[in-house]
């Protein structure tokens with residue numbers, strides 16, 4: 001049975017398909033983020049490290065330009081490197097994820113450096129973080145505070 005609602009729905013889907021076909025760059029980039037979490041530390045420590053798995057399901061490279069959260073003064077992306085036998089951290093200005101690639105932010109490697117939490121973090125908290133991508137789009141995610 002074809003009623004008015006399903007007619008409009010079909011038309012809307014057709015229109016969306018047409019737009020996608022006419023403008024392949026129509027959709028904004030979107031990253032798939034799995035298991036985003038923050039390692040909890042005592043309130044006396046003014047920094048937290050954040051981890052997650054980031055997958056780019058699209059057909060173009062996507063760069064993370066910046067990250068922010070109301071719960072932290074700033075968030076940077078860091079890489080842990082060995083230099084002259086010493087472990088140190090270096091800022092990553094923009095993290096680029098190639099098409100169909102997956103990047104791991106994990107202890108001992110890439111991580112978020114989350115500076116100056118406004119309030120002490122507690123295990124079980126969720127903290128909202130915004131990601132700015134190089135096409136100008138923004139993505140929000142919830143990060144879990146874990147032990």
Ligand SMILES: [Cu+2]
Nearest residue numbers: 078089112113
């Ligand atoms: Cu760091």
